[in-house]
Amino acid sequence: MEKHDRKPESNIFASVWRFLRRCLFLVLSLGPMPNHIAFIMDGNRRYAKRRNAEEGSGHGVGFTTLTSICQYCYEMGVKYVTVYAFSIDNFKRKPEEVQSLMDLMKEKIDELLEEESIVQKYGFRINFWGSLDLLSEPVRLVAEKAMTHTANNTGPVLSVCMAYTSTNEIMRAIKKSCARKSSRPQGYVNCDGESVCADINSYVTVADVEENLDTADCPDPDIVIRTSGETRLSNFLLWQTSLSHLQNPSPLWPEFSLRNLIWAILEYQKIYPYLEARRRLTKKEN
Amino acid sequence: MRAEFRVAAPIRRTSLSACRSLLRTLFRNPSFVIIYSAIISDGFGWRYHLGLDPPSTEIPVPRDFEVDTGFLLVFAASDGQSHAYGLDKLNSLAVVVDSEEAKNTTKIKQLLCWLSSIGIKYIILYDMQGVLKQTIGIDLESLTNTSMTPCSVIDAKTASSLFHFGKMAIEIISLSDGKEGVAKAASFLYSEHMKDDSEICHRSEPDFTESDVANALKATGSAGDEPDLLLVYGPARCHLGFPAWRLRYTEIVHMGRLRSMNFAAILYVCQVIR
16 A cells, blocks of 8 residues: 555566466466355464564564465455454553554554555455454444444455454354344244243354354355464454464464465365365255 | 173172173273273163172163263262373363264264263263264263253253263253353343343443353353363364353364274373463
């Protein structure tokens, strides 16, 4: 999102690089392409520490990486990108760090809504998933503004998980399911005119929970990438990732580049037949 | 390597003690554990004669009996071995196996042997289609006389597929214990919520917390230990629907295909992750 005018030489280089990328993505698309990639953006603090930089600077570089990756995903035809920006567990960090992260999030969301941003350029629709009421009011308001502004966009979907954990999401889905069931009582009325509920185990079904998750409008991720080599999912999309290819490349998030993304997709293409067979089997059994 | 012992009936204590010494020797040496896969006599009879219960008089056992020895190693193996390998902090470990590969019960039992030999106290076996419940589960059920009937809300304290071998426990779960378990817990919470509200017409929105959901999962028999480490055996690194509530901070490691599993790799992963 550069605001100054580019030199003609850099425009030429940019065009050549864009052309080369297009050729590369064309070759890549000969194999099965993922529809939805989720990222756990791990390693921002370690990145800053390794470079002896200021503590919050890693997150700034991480945001630049995010915009680049979103652009590459758009060019490759990946329709859904989800990122784990801030976990509910992260509120346990030092208050100063949490506040600086909130300020950074507000600043970056505002940047995303600017004219020259990739969101406007490519028509991204932005979702914010999580318990947004836990966020500070300025961040919550700007997040809601971003969702409203981009609600009618028809381009790729960028979902940002903030104040999110999977168990919290499941709990909220159960609450919503129960609230909906309450408004339309299940069961039948017996001879005495009393309302008798049906079998206790079928009050709330798997489908009920799924339609009330934050991710209800989104297909399950095909790939989940956690950078910096960590092997945990850290309470991220646990319900939705049954048949997702879990990858944990070594580079830290700010170091994650196009090369790493292409490698991730090649790895996915290798095991795609297996995942597809499992998906068909699961659908058949359901 | 497979060693097959055939003992004439009735079993004499002298021949049993010779076999027992051989087993203990094999068991103490980790390299033997790697290659060891033996078939010996009826599990219940051996259990007595390995000194785990007071030895009785000669127990008549039919000729040409064969049962996997893996569970006997579980008995003898789990004392003190975790300390020897520096794995005291690794309390529970889960194994996710692709359902096609899970049909190879010999490999699964060998894996259980290895895990017990390094002192893992709690092992969770998982596959999507429930193949392990139908194979390993049935074997464990007959060995331990534990019922595998699914637990209801009423008798929720009875574990659905949890088997105890001395200090080790083996739990076998499948996809139905994951999302469906959460749906059952949700139904339980809903029924409790309906009981609390006095008027049907004015239902308030339920005020559940994550603790309530966790308690409901316990009440409906869908809760369990969160494994520290999850080993995935199959073509790809996927958790294949392992219960979400038990996977929050678990380290997930892809071990490759079950047919090419090896003890050194498991030990290495356990020691790195601990």
